[in-house]
Amino acid sequence: MTSTDPILESDLNAYVDDQLAVGRRIEVEAYLSERPETAAQVMRDLRVRDELRLALADHRTVTREATRDAARLLERSLSHRRFSSAFRRAATIAFLVAAGWTAHAVLGPFGATEVVASTPPPAFVEEAVRAHKTTLLRDTMTSQPETETFDPAEIRSATAIILPDLPKSWGVIDTQVFPSAYGPSVELVLEPNKDERLSLFAVRPGSFAVQHVLLFHADNARAAYWQIGDVAYALVSESRKADDLAETARDLSRTLY
Structure with missing residues (x-):
């Protein structure tokens, strides 16, 4: 009770x-x-x-x-x-x-590198990395058109997921909804700079937590992930340095408050 x-x-x-x-x-x-x-x-x-x-x-x-x-x-x-x-x-x-x-x-000097999560990341981080790699594959296929239309209000209404405010200079290249264990997840393919691609993945992981930004390395990709309440987020890149990716993720997380 x-x-x-x-x-x-x-x-x-x-x-x-x-x-x-x-x-x-x-x-x-x-x-x-x-x-x-x-x-x-x-x-x-x-x-x-x-x-x-x-x-x-x-x-x-x-x-x-x-x-x-x-x-x-x-x-x-x-x-x-x-x-x-x-x-x-x-x-x-x-x-x-x-x-x-x-x-x-x-x-001795320079004996330490950037801080990453010392424990295995939550399952949603691996989902985010897989979604990112799937997006890169889609990008090479002419039969898989991109969906550039981005309506945060519509996404929130359909999925109960609130997305962070994006910098005005960023472009949204693709918007996709993926299935997950606790309802749909959302992935945005973003273009912060010309020819640069970031993936922003958001999902309801089935638990409530308040988690600051942590880093995870997977093959050639890096993910900066965090959770606010019952929605978790991961920013994935194969080109940005870890510190830069983490700072970008922190900037995005601040817009959610």
């Missing part, structure tokens, strides 16, 4: 810390789905948490035990909202800079 208890600040903190029972977590997610500003703050908190965890994982072989213990304490502290956003950012930067200098001392 659904609880009628109000969602408190402590519930949001526990949600970020992965300390809620499944039933209460569902109630928090329903609460966040109706409050975009609060969901955005939770997303920022999750990003701080994940960046710290990733930094700890990347540097566990080169940092001293005392440094790791201090970082874990910092990670727990940052999840509590009594600290201001400015403090959280400053503390995170300070830790990451310290960890970076430690790695520099042991591994």
